[in-house]
Amino acid sequence: MAVYTEVTDEELQAFIGSYDVGRLLSFKGIAEGVENSNFLVHTDKASYILTLYEKRVNPDDLPFFLNLLQHLAGKGLSCPTPVPSKDGILLGELAGRPAALVTFLEGMWVKRPRVEHCAELGKAMAELHLDGRDYEGFRTNALNVDGWRPLFDQCSDRSDDVLPGLGAEIASELDHLEKAWPDNLPNGVIHADLFPDNVFFLGDELSGLIDFYFACNDALAYDIAICLNAWCFEKDLSFNVTKARALLKGYTSVRPLEADEYTSLPTLCRGAALRFLLTRLFDWLSVPEGALVTPKDPLEYLKKLRFHQTIEGTQAYGLER
Structure with a gap:
Protein backbone atom coordinates (compact mmCIF):
# COMPACT_ATOMS: atom_id res chain seq x y z
CA MET A 1 0.00 0.00 0.00
CA ALA A 2 1.52 3.32 -1.06
CA VAL A 3 -1.32 5.82 -0.64
CA TYR A 4 -0.91 7.37 2.79
CA THR A 5 -2.73 10.63 2.03
CA GLU A 6 -6.17 10.53 0.45
CA VAL A 7 -7.06 13.17 -2.14
CA THR A 8 -10.61 14.34 -2.82
CA ASP A 9 -11.93 14.75 -6.35
CA GLU A 10 -12.28 18.49 -5.82
CA GLU A 11 -8.71 18.89 -4.57
CA LEU A 12 -7.33 16.93 -7.50
CA GLN A 13 -9.38 18.84 -10.07
CA ALA A 14 -8.04 22.13 -8.74
CA PHE A 15 -4.46 20.85 -8.65
CA ILE A 16 -4.52 19.46 -12.20
CA GLY A 17 -6.17 22.68 -13.36
CA SER A 18 -3.00 24.57 -12.40
CA TYR A 19 -1.09 22.61 -15.10
CA ASP A 20 -1.40 22.77 -18.85
CA VAL A 21 -1.97 19.01 -19.15
CA GLY A 22 -5.53 18.84 -20.40
CA ARG A 23 -8.79 17.72 -18.82
CA LEU A 24 -8.68 15.20 -15.99
CA LEU A 25 -10.25 11.89 -17.00
CA SER A 26 -9.34 9.55 -14.13
CA PHE A 27 -6.88 8.83 -11.36
CA LYS A 28 -6.10 5.89 -9.10
CA GLY A 29 -3.67 5.08 -6.32
CA ILE A 30 -0.55 3.03 -7.08
CA ALA A 31 0.06 0.21 -4.62
CA GLU A 32 3.83 -0.15 -5.06
CA GLY A 33 6.40 1.93 -3.22
CA VAL A 34 6.81 2.63 0.48
CA GLU A 35 7.96 6.24 0.85
CA ASN A 36 5.29 8.45 -0.75
CA SER A 37 1.69 8.51 -1.96
CA ASN A 38 1.52 7.91 -5.72
CA PHE A 39 -1.34 8.21 -8.19
CA LEU A 40 -1.68 7.44 -11.87
CA VAL A 41 -3.41 10.39 -13.52
CA HIS A 42 -5.03 10.25 -16.98
CA THR A 43 -5.96 13.40 -18.88
CA ASP A 44 -7.20 13.86 -22.43
CA LYS A 45 -3.59 14.70 -23.42
CA ALA A 46 -1.43 12.06 -21.68
CA SER A 47 -0.82 10.04 -18.53
CA TYR A 48 1.17 11.29 -15.53
CA ILE A 49 2.34 10.22 -12.10
CA LEU A 50 1.29 12.43 -9.21
CA THR A 51 3.42 12.09 -6.07
CA LEU A 52 2.58 13.43 -2.63
CA TYR A 53 5.71 13.51 -0.51
CA GLU A 54 5.16 12.09 2.94
CA LYS A 55 6.84 12.91 6.23
CA ARG A 56 9.90 10.67 5.69
CA VAL A 57 11.00 12.91 2.82
CA ASN A 58 12.72 16.16 3.77
CA PRO A 59 10.91 18.94 1.86
CA ASP A 60 14.20 20.83 1.62
CA ASP A 61 15.58 18.02 -0.57
CA LEU A 62 12.75 18.11 -3.11
CA PRO A 63 14.22 20.86 -5.35
CA PHE A 64 17.41 18.77 -5.65
CA PHE A 65 15.43 15.72 -6.79
CA LEU A 66 13.10 17.50 -9.19
CA ASN A 67 15.80 19.65 -10.78
CA LEU A 68 17.98 16.54 -11.14
CA LEU A 69 15.22 14.73 -13.04
CA GLN A 70 14.78 17.74 -15.30
CA HIS A 71 18.56 17.88 -15.87
CA LEU A 72 18.89 14.17 -16.67
CA ALA A 73 15.87 14.15 -18.96
CA GLY A 74 17.38 17.10 -20.80
CA LYS A 75 20.51 15.01 -21.35
CA GLY A 76 18.43 12.24 -22.92
CA LEU A 77 18.25 9.83 -19.98
CA SER A 78 14.89 8.07 -19.83
CA CYS A 79 13.43 9.04 -16.46
CA PRO A 80 10.28 10.77 -15.19
CA THR A 81 10.33 14.44 -16.14
CA PRO A 82 8.74 16.98 -13.77
CA VAL A 83 5.92 18.95 -15.35
CA PRO A 84 5.96 22.67 -14.52
CA SER A 85 2.71 24.33 -13.54
CA LYS A 86 1.27 27.17 -15.57
CA ASP A 87 3.29 29.44 -13.27
CA GLY A 88 6.51 27.52 -14.06
CA ILE A 89 6.71 25.85 -10.64
CA LEU A 90 7.83 22.20 -10.31
CA LEU A 91 6.72 21.67 -6.70
CA GLY A 92 3.18 22.38 -5.55
CA GLU A 93 0.99 21.40 -2.62
CA LEU A 94 -1.96 19.02 -2.47
CA ALA A 95 -3.91 17.74 0.56
CA GLY A 96 -1.40 19.39 2.87
CA ARG A 97 1.57 17.64 1.29
CA PRO A 98 4.28 18.82 -1.14
CA ALA A 99 3.32 17.40 -4.53
CA ALA A 100 4.70 17.12 -8.04
CA LEU A 101 3.44 15.89 -11.39
CA VAL A 102 5.86 13.93 -13.60
CA THR A 103 5.62 12.26 -16.99
CA PHE A 104 4.55 8.61 -17.19
CA LEU A 105 7.10 6.02 -18.33
CA GLU A 106 5.98 2.94 -20.21
CA GLY A 107 7.38 -0.36 -19.01
CA MET A 108 7.43 -2.84 -16.15
CA TRP A 109 10.03 -3.89 -13.62
CA VAL A 110 11.24 -7.48 -13.75
CA LYS A 111 10.87 -9.61 -10.63
CA ARG A 112 13.55 -12.09 -11.73
CA PRO A 113 16.20 -10.18 -13.70
CA ARG A 114 18.10 -12.10 -16.34
Whole structure:
Protein backbone atom coordinates (compact mmCIF):
# COMPACT_ATOMS: atom_id res chain seq x y z
CA MET A 1 0.00 0.00 0.00
CA ALA A 2 1.52 3.32 -1.06
CA VAL A 3 -1.32 5.82 -0.64
CA TYR A 4 -0.91 7.37 2.79
CA THR A 5 -2.73 10.63 2.03
CA GLU A 6 -6.17 10.53 0.45
CA VAL A 7 -7.06 13.17 -2.14
CA THR A 8 -10.61 14.34 -2.82
CA ASP A 9 -11.93 14.75 -6.35
CA GLU A 10 -12.28 18.49 -5.82
CA GLU A 11 -8.71 18.89 -4.57
CA LEU A 12 -7.33 16.93 -7.50
CA GLN A 13 -9.38 18.84 -10.07
CA ALA A 14 -8.04 22.13 -8.74
CA PHE A 15 -4.46 20.85 -8.65
CA ILE A 16 -4.52 19.46 -12.20
CA GLY A 17 -6.17 22.68 -13.36
CA SER A 18 -3.00 24.57 -12.40
CA TYR A 19 -1.09 22.61 -15.10
CA ASP A 20 -1.40 22.77 -18.85
CA VAL A 21 -1.97 19.01 -19.15
CA GLY A 22 -5.53 18.84 -20.40
CA ARG A 23 -8.79 17.72 -18.82
CA LEU A 24 -8.68 15.20 -15.99
CA LEU A 25 -10.25 11.89 -17.00
CA SER A 26 -9.34 9.55 -14.13
CA PHE A 27 -6.88 8.83 -11.36
CA LYS A 28 -6.10 5.89 -9.10
CA GLY A 29 -3.67 5.08 -6.32
CA ILE A 30 -0.55 3.03 -7.08
CA ALA A 31 0.06 0.21 -4.62
CA GLU A 32 3.83 -0.15 -5.06
CA GLY A 33 6.40 1.93 -3.22
CA VAL A 34 6.81 2.63 0.48
CA GLU A 35 7.96 6.24 0.85
CA ASN A 36 5.29 8.45 -0.75
CA SER A 37 1.69 8.51 -1.96
CA ASN A 38 1.52 7.91 -5.72
CA PHE A 39 -1.34 8.21 -8.19
CA LEU A 40 -1.68 7.44 -11.87
CA VAL A 41 -3.41 10.39 -13.52
CA HIS A 42 -5.03 10.25 -16.98
CA THR A 43 -5.96 13.40 -18.88
CA ASP A 44 -7.20 13.86 -22.43
CA LYS A 45 -3.59 14.70 -23.42
CA ALA A 46 -1.43 12.06 -21.68
CA SER A 47 -0.82 10.04 -18.53
CA TYR A 48 1.17 11.29 -15.53
CA ILE A 49 2.34 10.22 -12.10
CA LEU A 50 1.29 12.43 -9.21
CA THR A 51 3.42 12.09 -6.07
CA LEU A 52 2.58 13.43 -2.63
CA TYR A 53 5.71 13.51 -0.51
CA GLU A 54 5.16 12.09 2.94
CA LYS A 55 6.84 12.91 6.23
CA ARG A 56 9.90 10.67 5.69
CA VAL A 57 11.00 12.91 2.82
CA ASN A 58 12.72 16.16 3.77
CA PRO A 59 10.91 18.94 1.86
CA ASP A 60 14.20 20.83 1.62
CA ASP A 61 15.58 18.02 -0.57
CA LEU A 62 12.75 18.11 -3.11
CA PRO A 63 14.22 20.86 -5.35
CA PHE A 64 17.41 18.77 -5.65
CA PHE A 65 15.43 15.72 -6.79
CA LEU A 66 13.10 17.50 -9.19
CA ASN A 67 15.80 19.65 -10.78
CA LEU A 68 17.98 16.54 -11.14
CA LEU A 69 15.22 14.73 -13.04
CA GLN A 70 14.78 17.74 -15.30
CA HIS A 71 18.56 17.88 -15.87
CA LEU A 72 18.89 14.17 -16.67
CA ALA A 73 15.87 14.15 -18.96
CA GLY A 74 17.38 17.10 -20.80
CA LYS A 75 20.51 15.01 -21.35
CA GLY A 76 18.43 12.24 -22.92
CA LEU A 77 18.25 9.83 -19.98
CA SER A 78 14.89 8.07 -19.83
CA CYS A 79 13.43 9.04 -16.46
CA PRO A 80 10.28 10.77 -15.19
CA THR A 81 10.33 14.44 -16.14
CA PRO A 82 8.74 16.98 -13.77
CA VAL A 83 5.92 18.95 -15.35
CA PRO A 84 5.96 22.67 -14.52
CA SER A 85 2.71 24.33 -13.54
CA LYS A 86 1.27 27.17 -15.57
CA ASP A 87 3.29 29.44 -13.27
CA GLY A 88 6.51 27.52 -14.06
CA ILE A 89 6.71 25.85 -10.64
CA LEU A 90 7.83 22.20 -10.31
CA LEU A 91 6.72 21.67 -6.70
CA GLY A 92 3.18 22.38 -5.55
CA GLU A 93 0.99 21.40 -2.62
CA LEU A 94 -1.96 19.02 -2.47
CA ALA A 95 -3.91 17.74 0.56
CA GLY A 96 -1.40 19.39 2.87
CA ARG A 97 1.57 17.64 1.29
CA PRO A 98 4.28 18.82 -1.14
CA ALA A 99 3.32 17.40 -4.53
CA ALA A 100 4.70 17.12 -8.04
CA LEU A 101 3.44 15.89 -11.39
CA VAL A 102 5.86 13.93 -13.60
CA THR A 103 5.62 12.26 -16.99
CA PHE A 104 4.55 8.61 -17.19
CA LEU A 105 7.10 6.02 -18.33
CA GLU A 106 5.98 2.94 -20.21
CA GLY A 107 7.38 -0.36 -19.01
CA MET A 108 7.43 -2.84 -16.15
CA TRP A 109 10.03 -3.89 -13.62
CA VAL A 110 11.24 -7.48 -13.75
CA LYS A 111 10.87 -9.61 -10.63
CA ARG A 112 13.55 -12.09 -11.73
CA PRO A 113 16.20 -10.18 -13.70
CA ARG A 114 18.10 -12.10 -16.34
CA VAL A 115 21.65 -11.56 -17.56
CA GLU A 116 20.54 -9.26 -20.38
CA HIS A 117 18.61 -7.07 -17.91
CA CYS A 118 21.73 -6.71 -15.77
CA ALA A 119 23.77 -5.64 -18.79
CA GLU A 120 21.19 -3.01 -19.72
CA LEU A 121 21.12 -1.73 -16.15
CA GLY A 122 24.91 -1.35 -16.12
CA LYS A 123 24.83 0.77 -19.26
CA ALA A 124 22.00 2.98 -18.02
CA MET A 125 23.68 3.52 -14.65
CA ALA A 126 26.91 4.62 -16.33
CA GLU A 127 24.94 7.01 -18.56
CA LEU A 128 23.26 8.46 -15.46
CA HIS A 129 26.67 9.03 -13.86
CA LEU A 130 28.02 10.75 -16.97
CA ASP A 131 24.88 12.85 -17.48
CA GLY A 132 24.99 14.01 -13.87
CA ARG A 133 28.57 15.31 -14.02
CA ASP A 134 27.54 18.91 -14.69
CA TYR A 135 24.49 18.98 -12.43
CA GLU A 136 24.96 21.94 -10.12
CA GLY A 137 22.83 20.67 -7.22
CA PHE A 138 24.47 18.90 -4.29
CA ARG A 139 23.01 16.59 -1.66
CA THR A 140 25.05 14.74 0.95
CA ASN A 141 24.36 11.03 1.28
CA ALA A 142 22.84 10.78 4.75
CA LEU A 143 23.17 7.00 4.57
CA ASN A 144 26.90 6.84 3.82
CA VAL A 145 29.56 5.32 6.05
CA ASP A 146 29.34 8.23 8.50
CA GLY A 147 25.63 7.63 9.02
CA TRP A 148 25.69 3.89 9.66
CA ARG A 149 26.85 3.88 13.28
CA PRO A 150 24.33 6.52 14.43
CA LEU A 151 21.61 4.47 12.72
CA PHE A 152 22.83 1.29 14.40
CA ASP A 153 22.90 3.05 17.76
CA GLN A 154 19.15 3.56 17.47
CA CYS A 155 18.44 -0.17 17.25
CA SER A 156 21.53 -1.94 18.63
CA ASP A 157 19.91 -2.80 21.97
CA ARG A 158 17.20 -4.84 20.18
CA SER A 159 19.16 -6.24 17.24
CA ASP A 160 19.67 -9.61 18.95
CA ASP A 161 15.88 -9.98 19.07
CA VAL A 162 16.08 -10.47 15.31
CA LEU A 163 19.04 -12.89 15.46
CA PRO A 164 21.21 -13.78 18.46
CA GLY A 165 24.67 -12.24 18.03
CA LEU A 166 23.55 -9.85 15.29
CA GLY A 167 24.56 -6.76 17.25
CA ALA A 168 28.14 -7.91 17.75
CA GLU A 169 28.43 -8.93 14.10
CA ILE A 170 27.26 -5.52 12.90
CA ALA A 171 29.52 -3.69 15.36
CA SER A 172 32.53 -5.65 14.10
CA GLU A 173 31.69 -4.87 10.49
CA LEU A 174 31.27 -1.18 11.29
CA ASP A 175 34.72 -1.15 12.90
CA HIS A 176 36.20 -2.68 9.74
CA LEU A 177 34.41 -0.48 7.21
CA GLU A 178 35.03 2.79 9.02
CA LYS A 179 38.77 2.07 8.74
CA ALA A 180 38.76 0.57 5.23
CA TRP A 181 36.28 2.90 3.50
CA PRO A 182 37.88 4.62 0.45
CA ASP A 183 37.68 8.40 0.30
CA ASN A 184 39.47 9.14 -2.97
CA LEU A 185 37.10 7.69 -5.57
CA PRO A 186 35.44 9.60 -8.43
CA ASN A 187 32.40 11.31 -7.01
CA GLY A 188 29.17 12.59 -8.49
CA VAL A 189 25.42 12.15 -8.58
CA ILE A 190 24.29 8.60 -7.85
CA HIS A 191 20.81 7.09 -7.76
CA ALA A 192 21.56 5.14 -4.54
CA ASP A 193 18.44 2.95 -4.81
CA LEU A 194 18.53 1.23 -8.20
CA PHE A 195 16.69 -1.90 -7.13
CA PRO A 196 14.82 -3.85 -9.82
CA ASP A 197 11.51 -2.17 -8.98
CA ASN A 198 13.06 1.20 -9.91
CA VAL A 199 14.10 0.10 -13.41
CA PHE A 200 11.52 -0.34 -16.18
CA PHE A 201 11.82 -2.61 -19.19
CA LEU A 202 9.88 -3.18 -22.37
CA GLY A 203 10.84 -6.77 -23.12
CA ASP A 204 14.61 -6.92 -22.69
CA GLU A 205 15.08 -3.23 -23.47
CA LEU A 206 15.44 -0.81 -20.59
CA SER A 207 12.79 1.88 -20.89
CA GLY A 208 13.54 4.08 -17.89
CA LEU A 209 14.84 4.68 -14.38
CA ILE A 210 12.45 5.91 -11.67
CA ASP A 211 12.29 6.87 -7.98
CA PHE A 212 15.27 9.20 -7.53
CA TYR A 213 14.35 10.15 -3.97
CA PHE A 214 17.54 8.73 -2.46
CA ALA A 215 19.74 10.37 -5.12
CA CYS A 216 22.76 12.18 -3.70
CA ASN A 217 26.44 12.91 -4.25
CA ASP A 218 28.77 10.03 -3.42
CA ALA A 219 31.32 7.68 -4.96
CA LEU A 220 30.05 6.56 -8.37
CA ALA A 221 31.29 3.03 -7.76
CA TYR A 222 29.13 2.83 -4.63
CA ASP A 223 26.09 2.89 -6.93
CA ILE A 224 27.55 -0.15 -8.71
CA ALA A 225 27.99 -1.92 -5.37
CA ILE A 226 24.34 -1.29 -4.48
CA CYS A 227 23.27 -2.82 -7.79
CA LEU A 228 25.51 -5.88 -7.42
CA ASN A 229 23.71 -6.53 -4.15
CA ALA A 230 20.25 -5.85 -5.52
CA TRP A 231 20.49 -7.59 -8.91
CA CYS A 232 23.02 -10.41 -8.72
CA PHE A 233 21.82 -12.66 -5.92
CA GLU A 234 19.31 -15.41 -6.63
CA LYS A 235 16.25 -16.17 -4.50
CA ASP A 236 18.29 -18.67 -2.47
CA LEU A 237 20.82 -15.81 -1.96
CA SER A 238 23.53 -17.49 -3.99
CA PHE A 239 25.64 -15.00 -5.95
CA ASN A 240 25.26 -15.16 -9.74
CA VAL A 241 28.64 -14.18 -11.13
CA THR A 242 27.31 -14.29 -14.71
CA LYS A 243 24.83 -11.53 -13.89
CA ALA A 244 27.54 -9.55 -12.09
CA ARG A 245 29.88 -9.85 -15.05
CA ALA A 246 27.14 -8.63 -17.40
CA LEU A 247 26.29 -5.68 -15.15
CA LEU A 248 29.93 -4.63 -14.80
CA LYS A 249 30.73 -5.07 -18.49
CA GLY A 250 27.63 -3.07 -19.39
CA TYR A 251 28.74 -0.29 -17.09
CA THR A 252 32.38 -0.22 -18.18
CA SER A 253 31.38 -0.23 -21.85
CA VAL A 254 30.07 3.31 -21.20
CA ARG A 255 32.29 4.48 -18.35
CA PRO A 256 35.49 2.52 -17.60
CA LEU A 257 36.42 2.14 -13.95
CA GLU A 258 39.53 3.82 -12.59
CA ALA A 259 42.09 1.60 -10.84
CA ASP A 260 41.04 2.65 -7.33
CA GLU A 261 37.38 2.01 -8.13
CA TYR A 262 38.22 -1.49 -9.32
CA THR A 263 40.22 -2.44 -6.23
CA SER A 264 37.67 -0.84 -3.85
CA LEU A 265 34.64 -2.67 -5.19
CA PRO A 266 34.64 -5.54 -2.61
CA THR A 267 34.74 -3.00 0.24
CA LEU A 268 31.98 -0.94 -1.38
CA CYS A 269 29.84 -4.07 -1.76
CA ARG A 270 30.26 -4.84 1.93
CA GLY A 271 29.26 -1.28 2.75
CA ALA A 272 26.20 -1.38 0.50
CA ALA A 273 25.09 -4.67 2.10
CA LEU A 274 25.54 -3.20 5.58
CA ARG A 275 23.65 -0.02 4.66
CA PHE A 276 20.54 -1.98 3.64
CA LEU A 277 20.91 -4.39 6.54
CA LEU A 278 20.85 -1.42 8.92
CA THR A 279 17.93 0.45 7.33
CA ARG A 280 15.91 -2.75 7.15
CA LEU A 281 16.79 -3.61 10.74
CA PHE A 282 15.71 -0.15 11.89
CA ASP A 283 12.41 -0.43 10.00
CA TRP A 284 11.86 -4.00 11.23
CA LEU A 285 12.19 -2.92 14.85
CA SER A 286 10.31 0.36 14.42
CA VAL A 287 7.20 -0.61 12.47
CA PRO A 288 4.07 0.12 14.52
CA GLU A 289 1.54 -2.62 15.15
CA GLY A 290 -1.14 -2.68 12.46
CA ALA A 291 1.00 -0.82 9.91
CA LEU A 292 -0.05 -1.20 6.29
CA VAL A 293 3.54 -1.62 5.06
CA THR A 294 5.35 -4.88 5.83
CA PRO A 295 9.04 -4.19 6.53
CA LYS A 296 11.62 -6.09 4.48
CA ASP A 297 13.69 -8.85 6.04
CA PRO A 298 17.04 -7.45 7.26
CA LEU A 299 18.63 -10.91 7.37
CA GLU A 300 18.62 -11.08 3.57
CA TYR A 301 21.34 -8.43 3.62
CA LEU A 302 23.20 -10.10 6.46
CA LYS A 303 23.64 -13.13 4.21
CA LYS A 304 24.79 -10.92 1.35
CA LEU A 305 27.23 -9.15 3.65
CA ARG A 306 28.70 -12.47 4.75
CA PHE A 307 29.25 -13.39 1.09
CA HIS A 308 31.12 -10.15 0.36
CA GLN A 309 33.29 -10.68 3.43
CA THR A 310 34.73 -13.76 1.67
CA ILE A 311 35.71 -11.82 -1.47
CA GLU A 312 39.39 -11.00 -1.83
CA GLY A 313 39.37 -9.20 -5.18
CA THR A 314 37.07 -7.68 -7.78
CA GLN A 315 37.77 -10.51 -10.23
CA ALA A 316 35.45 -12.65 -8.05
CA TYR A 317 32.60 -10.49 -9.37
CA GLY A 318 33.48 -11.46 -12.93
CA LEU A 319 35.36 -8.35 -14.06
CA GLU A 320 38.98 -8.56 -15.09
CA ARG A 321 41.09 -5.44 -14.73
